Amino acid sequence: MSNPSLLILPGDGIGPEVMAEVRKTIDWFGANRGLHFDVSEDLVGGAAYDAHGTPLSDETMAKAHEADAVLLGAVGGPQYDDLDFSLKPERGLLRLRKEMDLYSNLRPAQCFDALADFSSLKKDIVAGLDIMIVRELTSGVYFGEPRGIFEEGNERVGINTQRYTESEIERAARSAFELAMRRNKKVCSMEKANVMESGILWREVVERVSKDYPEVELSHMYADNGAMQLVRAPKQFDVIVTDNLFGDILSDCAAMLTGSLGMLPSASLGAPMANGRPKAMYEPVHGSAPDIAGQGKANPIACILSFAMALRYSFDQGAEADRLEAAVEKVLADGVRTGDLLADAGVQPVSTSEMGDAIIAAL
Amino acid sequence: MSNPSLLILPGDGIGPEVMAEVRKTIDWFGANRGLHFDVSEDLVGGAAYDAHGTPLSDETMAKAHEADAVLLGAVGGPQYDDLDFSLKPERGLLRLRKEMDLYSNLRPAQCFDALADFSSLKKDIVAGLDIMIVRELTSGVYFGEPRGIFEEGNERVGINTQRYTESEIERAARSAFELAMRRNKKVCSMEKANVMESGILWREVVERVSKDYPEVELSHMYADNGAMQLVRAPKQFDVIVTDNLFGDILSDCAAMLTGSLGMLPSASLGAPMANGRPKAMYEPVHGSAPDIAGQGKANPIACILSFAMALRYSFDQGAEADRLEAAVEKVLADGVRTGDLLADAGVQPVSTSEMGDAIIAAL
Ligand SMILES: CC(C)[C@H](C(=O)O)[C@@H](O)C(=O)O
Numbered sequence: 063m064s065n066p067s068l069l070i071l072p073g074d075g076i077g078p079e080v081m082a083e084v085r086k087t088i089d090w091f092g093a094n095r096g097l098h099f100d101v102s103e104d105l106v107g108g109a110a111y112d113a114h115g116t117p118l119s120d121e122t123m124a125k126a127h128e129a130d131a132v133l134l135g136a137v138g139g140p141q142y143d144d145l146d147f148s149l150k151p152e153r154g155l156l157r158l159r160k161e162m163d164l165y166s167n168l169r170p171a172q173c174f175d176a177l178a179d180f181s182s183l184k185k186d187i188v189a190g191l192d193i194m195i196v197r198e199l200t201s202g203v204y205f206g207e208p209r210g211i212f213e214e215g216n217e218r219v220g221i222n223t224q225r226y227t228e229s230e231i232e233r234a235a236r237s238a239f240e241l242a243m244r245r246n247k248k249v250c251s252m253e254k255a256n257v258m259e260s261g262i263l264w265r266e267v268v269e270r271v272s273k274d275y276p277e278v279e280l281s282h283m284y285a286d287n288g289a290m291q292l293v294r295a296p297k298q299f300d301v302i303v304t305d306n307l308f309g310d311i312l313s314d315c316a317a318m319l320t321g322s323l324g325m326l327p328s329a330s331l332g333a334p335m336a337n338g339r340p341k342a343m344y345e346p347v348h349g350s351a352p353d354i355a356g357q358g359k360a361n362p363i364a365c366i367l368s369f370a371m372a373l374r375y376s377f378d379q380g381a382e383a384d385r386l387e388a389a390v391e392k393v394l395a396d397g398v399r400t401g402d403l404l405a406d407a408g409v410q411p412v413s414t415s416e417m418g419d420a421i422i423a424a425l
Numbered sequence: 426m427s428n429p430s431l432l433i434l435p436g437d438g439i440g441p442e443v444m445a446e447v448r449k450t451i452d453w454f455g456a457n458r459g460l461h462f463d464v465s466e467d468l469v470g471g472a473a474y475d476a477h478g479t480p481l482s483d484e485t486m487a488k489a490h491e492a493d494a495v496l497l498g499a500v501g502g503p504q505y506d507d508l509d510f511s512l513k514p515e516r517g518l519l520r521l522r523k524e525m526d527l528y529s530n531l532r533p534a535q536c537f538d539a540l541a542d543f544s545s546l547k548k549d550i551v552a553g554l555d556i557m558i559v560r561e562l563t564s565g566v567y568f569g570e571p572r573g574i575f576e577e578g579n580e581r582v583g584i585n586t587q588r589y590t591e592s593e594i595e596r597a598a599r600s601a602f603e604l605a606m607r608r609n610k611k612v613c614s615m616e617k618a619n620v621m622e623s624g625i626l627w628r629e630v631v632e633r634v635s636k637d638y639p640e641v642e643l644s645h646m647y648a649d650n651g652a653m654q655l656v657r658a659p660k661q662f663d664v665i666v667t668d669n670l671f672g673d674i675l676s677d678c679a680a681m682l683t684g685s686l687g688m689l690p691s692a693s694l695g696a697p698m699a700n701g702r703p704k705a706m707y708e709p710v711h712g713s714a715p716d717i718a719g720q721g722k723a724n725p726i727a728c729i730l731s732f733a734m735a736l737r738y739s740f741d742q743g744a745e746a747d748r749l750e751a752a753v754e755k756v757l758a759d760g761v762r763t764g765d766l767l768a769d770a771g772v773q774p775v776s777t778s779e780m781g782d783a784i785i786a787a788l
């Protein structure tokens with residue numbers, strides 16, 4: 063049997079440097095745990111635009127379809143701000159999500175014990191926090207038509223369309239309930255059903271799906287109240303399920319609560335392929351951080367933990383994922399810190415590659 | 426000259442009880458500061474539905490058009506959850522905003538010194554916080570057509586439309602810049618221009634308006650990053666301007682940072698009327714809190730401070746508004762607390778009307 067394949071798309075900004083540390087980790091699992099991957103690498107985002115004039119070439123798209131899992135670094139940078147909408151780095155990422163039909167975006171918001179002090183929230187509010195946000199990722203206002211800037215009378219109008227079919231809502235909801243079954247059996251669904259008809263349909267379908275999971279306690283919350291409750295008392299949540307746009311904002315809000323933005327991975331999952339594995343792409347929640355790119359300052363942990371999620375969700379290697387996550391916890395407990403994790407001056411930060419080496423050593 | 430007119434719409438839940446305290450305050454200004462208002466009262470939301478089968482009658486709408494300012498309590502409650510969308514309490518509020526064309530919603534997020542400990546954020550992150558969020562209130566996905574739940578093939582689809590014309594963006598932006606000129610001369614505009622064309626137009630128009638305010642420093646932020654930055658370091662902001670839906674979520678997030686949700690007022694302003702005053706409605710940021718309604722537990726301060734905003738923005742009585750705000754600060758400094766402001770058991774909370782009386786006494 064051939065090895066499972068990994069397509070690595072480092073992208074822009076700090077993407078390449080954090081991905082270099084992921085490769086070390088992948089190599090370690092090959093050499094020490096007999097987990098071998100066929101790894102290939104390609105371009106996405108601004109890097110792809112610079113090379114090919116498009117943020118994702120058709121060849122790369124085809125490779126992504128064939129890969130057993132895709133690992134993505136980050137896309138975007140100020141030098142691409144004035145590009146036409148269709149050429150912006152983000153379009154490469156959105157094309158991957160859409161064409162691979164990665165409808166379920168899992169974003170854990172987890173507070174690492176060693177870092178609880180680093181949150182802007184009081185320690186007792188966030189210590190031990192462990193939420194999973196399931197964000198619908200292939201529909202909604204991100205992809206709805208009509209969209210664009212149109213002439214109307216003597217001015218222009220900007221239009222986007224929020225659009226959800228029952229089946230789109232259903233499959234996202236189902237993945238949230240499945241996760242909740244393996245966690246604390248609580249799902250909170252967030253929308254604006256008091257203002258938006260798409261939210262009414264969302265709520266109705268989530269209710270219907272919940273009938274198949276009688277053990278899971280379901281609640282509903284308006285998204286504005288959801289943002290408040292995340293800030294007020296985030297530990298009330300287990301799994302949150304929400305749409306593409308609300309998920310974008312609420313998951314970033316939740317991520318920031320933990321104070322560990324450089325630590326948070328994500329998985330974007332689609333339907334099972336012929337080999338039974340889900341279509342999947344893994345990426346850190348943080349962005350391309352152009353201000354520190356190329357300086358060896360970036361924290362590679364979010365990207366390394368994204369590989370841990372790949373081990374768990376694509377390759378059924380939950381125990382190896384646990385091993386990698388434990389190594390990260392150990393390194394943090396030992397006080398190893400990249401610059402983003404340092405509240406106090408005085409402590410010496412390690413570089414991106416030193417952090418990667420420390421994690422390998424802990425493995 | 427006749428007295429300026431105030432239309433009071435207490436609404437649902439705790440609305441009536443907090444509004445009773447506002448009426449005491451209005452009376453105090455009449456008796457002691459020569460500020461007399463012609464006050465009338467009417468129904469909105471579930472209360473209007475119960476009486477008339479509609480969340481806002483045409484008669485009440487007409488009175489709102491004629492009033493010099495409207496004070497609203499809160500709308501909504503679980504007993505109305507199963508009503509048809511068009512009859513829900515929220516529709517009454519949205520009709521007022523839309524027909525009065527109240528395009529500029531000012532939501533201060535201010536941290537009261539006496540309450541800084543009460544935030545879920547660390548004290549140094551929020552103490553002294555004073556942000557003004559300007560939320561566009563009459564357009565966007567709240568009102569865009571087409572909207573609804575439609576049949577499509579053999580399933581249903583929920584659709585809403587995000588829609589902004591240049592002139593809608595321009596007038597909201599202008600009101601943000603005007604405010605910034607009277608504050609710290611910084612505006613941050615938030616959208617998702619990386620994903621939504623309506624956000625591209627938003628950014629472009631805000632840029633154009635900023636040319637008329639060369640003293641004001643303008644920045645742009647994606648709304649997801651905005652949510653993060655609000656949690657991470659809210660004091661970086663002075664005025665934030667954003668659309669109706671992002672404004673809904675981000676202003677609630679910002680409100681919760683202060684730990685003083687029961688304290689936060691809002692103003693919704695439209696174009697000047699014949700008498701030079703803007704069309705205006707004032708309301709607390711908090712909702713109808715059905716769980717504590719009718720128990721004398723609600724905090725009336727947000728609603729009282731909404732009247733202070735009316736004094737400032739509708740009646741050009743900035744000094745009297747300052748007086749009322751100072752009275753509230755004094756009462757807080759004296760340790761008077763409604764139940765929502767109590768972190769510790771042991772301290773005895775005051776009732777809604779005792780809080781109102783304490784503020785009158787401080788005046
Ligand atoms: C880069 C951008 C297009 C993207 C999004 O809006 O989805 C990002 O914010 C994210 O959350 O992954």
Ligand SMILES: CC(C)[C@H](C(=O)O)[C@@H](O)C(=O)O
Pocket residue numbers: 256257286515518519673
């Ligand atoms: C009650 C509801 C319709 C309203 C809104 O969504 O605008 C509320 O959340 C607000 O922010 O004033």
